[in-house]
Amino acid sequence: MTSLLEDLLDDLRAEGDPLLAAVSGLDEAGWATPTAAAGWTVATQVAHLLWTDETAAAAARSLDGDVGKAAWDDIVLQAMADPSGFVDTGAHEVARLAPTALLARWGAARQDLAAAVRAVPVGQKMPWFGPPMSPASMVTARFMETWAHALDVHEALGSVPEPTDRIRHVAHLGVRTRDFAYAVHGLTPPAEEFRLELTAPSGAVWAWGPEDAAQTVHGPAYDFCLLVTQRIHRDDIALTTTGDAAAHWLTIAQAFAGPAGEGRAKR
Template identity: 55%
Template sequence: MSDPRPVLDDLRAESEELDQLVSGLSAREWAAETPAPGWTVAHQIAHLAWTDRAALLAATDTDAFAAQIEEAAAAPDTYIDDAAQAGAVLLPSELMARWRAGREELQRLLRAAPDGTRFPWYGPPMSPAGVATGRIMETWAHGKDVADTLGVVREPTDRLRHVVRIGVRARDFAYLVHGLRPPEEEFRVELTAASGEVWAHGPEDAAQRVTGSAVDFCLLVTQRAHRSDVDVHADGPDADEWLDIAQAFAGPPGEGRAPGTPSDGTDGPR
């Protein structure tokens, strides 16, 4: 993934799909509670806008970004919520303008970055393609919360291959943030996309394997569904443990969703 342009194209498409979903909302819909406790639709979009700005800061002012990391470390339980709240109080038109401007500025910066560039982040440093992959993951996951709140069923696209990829690559990080030692051996991950294509990662002869639905794997690693509610299966004790702790996002472990929480957008929490 040395050429970031394909993943940046997918990031733009994912963002535009969510933009179309929220651009015509009423004030009441902006204030609707989403499945994330305490977060309205406005909080979800504010978080995406804030994270785009954080990525821009990481790429343009490493000292300022390092200071931001220190602020986050000093208030790990409230930092993200406080940032989302600061954006959620804006008028919807102002919030949308901020989100659109930030994500387009990030597009320009990542497309212009020289080969070999790596940017600091809350986890390991990332390439331009890695930054874009992370933004797709977050945009899809927070867009899922918004769609569930509005009762909208989104058709899965092949853009989810990026969420699968970052979920697989974040395997060891998930162990570490839980205070656990990652397994030494790689797993084989084989997931079937909505199109019927199989997305595979890891050695074919790996002793431990994860198989199932690509969409459900994405729900699991973004913690939008409980493991008991997804069609994802482990073969091997370490792979089984991973599915209990998997996360595709940086930062401390999330609480995830309770078992039985609807995740199809038809009867989700409001």
């Protein structure tokens, strides 16, 4: 286990704890509150995080003998049987649990995921539904989803979580997935690198790409993270661009795997 992985796990835990606190006192009506995702309640959002944490732990344990591999193979077969609905089905099934059972199972899943990725041998990658992922990449992806789905829950409950510099993980993933976003739309990504300079909640400036790049993106890191997780419309953020390619990228950017979502309507 590397210090990077441990730092990522610490941040993942720190991001999940406020969400846990926000939902722990809800009654059944609170759990049934609709969120911005069509057909998903607060319970569905938390259930999705639980289900994905459990699935990621199973992927990590697939490297540990025949039993773990067989369990992962079974999950893959289920996904192949229903590629477009597999994830939603898992979330809706788990969301039917009683709130106390849902929270207890999510708590166990969070701890189990951490233990499972720590046990992955150094240098090995975990299988996933797309390309194999290193433990650090998997935890970064889990952070991104936890942050994004927590936003949906807070929005539904009428609360606003305080932004932290932990969102650098989301911003980094959004930068790293640039070419993937083009591929999802059947487009060829630009050959040239882009320059991003984003201002963190703390006021620090985070940068990616060559300083002399012709295509640039500047603005609040929080806005960029909202955009690449499709929690806001492009026209409702304070990001500025130089160059047509950078401007176009912000209309299709996504940090999550799978097909392009519908995004959010303009305010």
